Amino acid sequence: MSEENRPIVAFLGPQGSYTHQATLDAFNHSDYVISPQVTIEDVFTAVQSGDAYRGVIPFENSSNGSVVFTLDLFADLHGKYPDILVCGESYVAVKHCLLGHAPSSETASTTFPAAVSPARPIADISNVKRLYSHPQAWGQCKEFLNTYLKHAERNDVSSTSKAAELVAQDKSGESAALSSIIAADMFDLDVLAKTINDRVENTTRFLVIRRKDSSTPPESIPSSPKSSATTATNGEQRNWKTLITFTVDQANPGALAHCLSAFEKYGLNLTSINTRPSGVENWNYVFFVELKGRKEEEGEEGKVNGALGELGRVCRGYRWLGSWENRLTAA
Incomplete structure (x- = not known):
């Protein structure tokens, strides 16, 4: 299939970001044009406008919680993304590395403080003065950073890649x-430290989004190993997830x-509850509920x-944000 028809x-x-890895996990590169965007909001905009058939965005990390940028876009306080629905998910094991330009090929001395x-x-x-990463990564590597790079200035950027x-542009070291580690190869950087995240099993969940008027999720999105389960006796399909937002009258006990x-x-079964400011008034919130079903x-x-x-009879307002097959094998 030619690129213009994909x-x-x-x-x-x-390219090289963890979201890029999640995208390649969910979509066959030969069947789709994989298009990198600068921000998460750019992904929402591309899908809402119809310029993109699907979008892949980070949603939650196992050790550092929800990605608030994504939650705020789903909350959609200004009504910019009324047609966005979740139709799939992907999990990527996160193994952060410290990348830069090493002063020499020698290995580190043994004079570092004891690592937690x-x-x-x-x-x-020792020459590193500035650090760059996606904001979510700082909380995933606290022990390493506090032990070895507590003095370094931290700079937030749109993605780890x-x-x-x-950093590749700064030859000073x-x-x-x-x-x-994929980004190290892409940008010809030295690996200064490997797997620096606090938890070895650190994993990020990514969501696949679509417009509500687009076709059903493509077959190239792999289903969970459990997805072959038959439908439940009450007619609902097992091993699915649903995301809902709602607001309440918080003056009502x-x-x-x-x-x-x-x-x-x-x-x-509710699997998670999150809140974000509603934008209506201070200390008023949008509630996010994810559930099985x-x-x-x-x-x-x-x-x-x-x-x-x-829910519609007892809340101020709600929005269904999609249902999709669970790809977490342990859930």
Whole structure:
């Protein structure tokens, strides 16, 4: 298939980012045009406008929690993305490395302070004064940074691969990036330390988004190993996830409890709850609820549909943000 006839998949770039890895995991490169974007909002805009068939965005890290930039875009306080729905997910093991220009090929001396985490520098990093990375990475590498680079200035950039790109331009050796080992190869950087994240099992979950009027998710998005399960006796498909946002009248005692009871009434397992400022007034919030289950088509019955009907009667307003197959094998 020629490039001009292939659907476009937008992702948080540049190439070499963890989002790029998630995109290649979810989409066959030969069937799609993989298009890097500068920001997460650029991905939302490309999908909302129809310029991209799908988008891939970071959503949550196992050790550092939700990506608030993504939550705020889903909250959509200004109504810019009314047609965005989640239709898939991808998990990528995150193994941050410290990348830069090593002063020599010699390995690090043994005079470093005792490390709290297993990671130790493998090159001299005493000259590093500036660090670059995506904001989410700082909280994932606290022990290493506090042990070896507490003095270094931290600079937020749009992605870990962008950080590597910037450091590659500084030949002085005073800059370093928290990025992937793939980025080291892409930008010809030295690996100054490997696997510096606090938790070895550190994993980031990425979501695949689409417009609500686009076709169903492509077959190239692999399903979970459990996805072959048959539908439940109540007609709902097992091993699916659903994301919902809602707001409540916070002046009404018990308002949130009433909303959550709608899910309990239908036996739905809530797997996460997040909040972000509503933009309506100070200390008023949008609630994000992720649950196990699938919203059925209009006119069809199901637990999620029933819970949404109940929720609509007790909340100020809600929005269904999509249902998709679970790809987490342990869940």
